[in-house]
Amino acid sequence: MVIQDATLFDPVTASEKDPARRALPSGRDAPIELSIIVPTKNEADNVVPLVTALAAALAGIRWEVVFVDDDSTDGTLERVQSMARRDRRVRCIHRIGRRGLTTACVEGILSSSASYVAVMDGDLQHDEMLLPRMLATLKTEPVDVVVGSRYVEGGGLGDWNAARVRISALAARLSRFVVKADLSDPMSGFFMLRRESFLAAVRRMSGQGFKILIDYFASSPTPLRFRELPFVFRTRRSGESKLDALVVWEYLALLADKLFGRVVPVRFLLFALVGGLGVGVHLAILWTAFHFVGLAFPPAQTTATIVAMAFNYVVNNLFTYRDRRLKGATFLWGFASFALVCSLGAAANVGVASFLFGTSRSWWLSGLAGAIVGSVFNYSMTSIFTWGRPGAGARA
Numbered sequence: 001m002v003i004q005d006a007t008l009f010d011p012v013t014a015s016e017k018d019p020a021r022r023a024l025p026s027g028r029d030a031p032i033e034l035s036i037i038v039p040t041k042n043e044a045d046n047v048v049p050l051v052t053a054l055a056a057a058l059a060g061i062r063w064e065v066v067f068v069d070d071d072s073t074d075g076t077l078e079r080v081q082s083m084a085r086r087d088r089r090v091r092c093i094h095r096i097g098r099r100g101l102t103t104a105c106v107e108g109i110l111s112s113s114a115s116y117v118a119v120m121d122g123d124l125q126h127d128e129m130l131l132p133r134m135l136a137t138l139k140t141e142p143v144d145v146v147v148g149s150r151y152v153e154g155g156g157l158g159d160w161n162a163a164r165v166r167i168s169a170l171a172a173r174l175s176r177f178v179v180k181a182d183l184s185d186p187m188s189g190f191f192m193l194r195r196e197s198f199l200a201a202v203r204r205m206s207g208q209g210f211k212i213l214i215d216y217f218a219s220s221p222t223p224l225r226f227r228e229l230p231f232v233f234r235t236r237r238s239g240e241s242k243l244d245a246l247v248v249w250e251y252l253a254l255l256a257d258k259l260f261g262r263v264v265p266v267r268f269l270l271f272a273l274v275g276g277l278g279v280g281v282h283l284a285i286l287w288t289a290f291h292f293v294g295l296a297f298p299p300a301q302t303t304a305t306i307v308a309m310a311f312n313y314v315v316n317n318l319f320t321y322r323d324r325r326l327k328g329a330t331f332l333w334g335f336a337s338f339a340l341v342c343s344l345g346a347a348a349n350v351g352v353a354s355f356l357f358g359t360s361r362s363w364w365l366s367g368l369a370g371a372i373v374g375s376v377f378n379y380s381m382t383s384i385f386t387w388g389r390p391g392a393g394a395r396a
Contacts, residue, residue, distance in 0.1 A: 033062040034135055034192075036118045037108035039101045040080075041070045043122040047079040050124055051090060057128040061135065066111060067122070068093045068104040100250075100323050101189075101210040109198055118192040119212065125158075126190040127231040134192040134229060143225045144197035147183065147213065148190035154230030155185075171251060175211075178218040178258040184228055186214050197224060208254035208266070218258045250322065270320040271379045274312055282308035313338045321387040334386050341381040349374030 036054060040047075047067070054065055067080045069092060077094055084090040093107055109117050116138055120126040126148065134146040149155050157165060168187055175186040191213055197220065204219035205212075217224055257266035282304045289300035313335050317325045326334040353370025357363060 030062050032064045032112070032114045034058070034064075034116045034118065034131070035109070035112035035114040036063065036065045036120060036131070037068065037105050037112070038065060038120060038122045039068045039070070039104035039108070040072060040076050040122040041099075042072045042074040042076060044072065044075040044079050046122050046124055047076060047083065050122060050128075051083055051087070053124070053128045054131075055089075057131055061132065064089045064091060064112070064114070066091045066093065066108045068095065068108040070095050070099045070104060071097075098323070100207065102205070102212040102215055102254075103207040103323075105212045106202060106205065106207060109195075110202070112195075115195055116192060117195055117198065118190075120190050125234045127234065130190075130229060130231050131192070137227055137229070138192060138194060141227060143227045144220075145191055145193040145216075145224055145226045147185060147188050147226055147228045148231045149183075149185035149188060149228040150231065150233050151184040152228050152230045156230075156232040158233040159235055160233070174252075174255060175214050178255055179214055181217055181224060181226060183213075183217070183226065186217070187211060188213055190231065206254060206257040206266075208250060208257050211251055211254060215254060215258070267320055267383075268376075268379050271316060272375055274315045274320060275375055275378075277315070278308045278312040281311045309339055309342055310335070312342070316382075317387075324387045326387070337386045338382055341385060342378050345374040345378040345381070348377050 038050065051065060054063070067076075067090070069077050069080065071077075071094070077092065080090065080092040084092055091111075093104075093111060095104065095107070098104075105119050109119075116135055118131055118134065120128070130148055134148070137143065137146045150157050157168075160168075172185070172187055179186050189210075189212070193216075198216065200222070201216055201220040204221070205215045206219070208215065253266055253270065256269065260266060260269065285307045286300055286304035289295045289303050290297060293300070295303070316338075317331070317334065349370040351370075352373045353366045356369050357366035360366060
């Protein structure tokens, strides 16, 4: 019988040698209980006031704030990093070549190991004093998410004008197509959730647009249990609002993705829609050049083709691929690759249509098949070579 050194089996010694078996730290070294995810884009003047407000509101709670910055140009990143060097409760994720509030929040949540995670804006319009009550609700009630609502009793919209109130109400009604939960404020960007409920939904989330709460509710495999708590939306202290027509477009794209995305990629639907508009532009330019300017048909057709191709590229860059849109020199190189790919797509269109017409003699079926093949080819190749290249979106 072989006798081994007893110290190898001593549980105390083993615990000391194996960090995974040591007792959990306590006090200031205890694990983080709550992570607050703050997506930022040019919010430099709001960083310090926000962290100061969080520290006052969350006294006695083990918390951290994770700023997820989309390559701000106003010094936001430098402000956050400076604070992080002095306060280990402050962390930063610097994103280059990626943008969008929803994807920023997803990356921030996945970077955290806390059991509870809150999402709030970096513009000080959300009431940080509500965070302790949100946390207490999650700890004591059987709910998956607590939503800060502007529409339940005690909440409010602050100094919003009538037009913005109407737009918000319309957006909330449209959300009912994809969110079946009876939320009073599905557009809220201020909420706290249990980590496990998010992990169950995240692989189904589309990452489209700015309304992560709708994406989260619509993607959950089981109905989410929720509670809404009132807060009054405050006035932005500094910086500029990110709300514009493109944000509205991204919201509609999110709804389309949740409705049809499992059947056809919403980006392809947008690409095809822009292509349809491009056909109208092509015909309008051809008619004008041929009938009014007096060009012969070949140069008129060439002019119409170039203009329509440029129209398709600009609109796709602005809307369909907004999260990867190209600027500066990359915009010009992108157009060159787009034109080359679409030229090849046109050849594929004509080739397939001609082949099918020779076998079926059905002009409309052959033409439709050729158009589909050309659209799929253009979409696939431009996704790779125009908007899928390294650096695409880095300057967006």
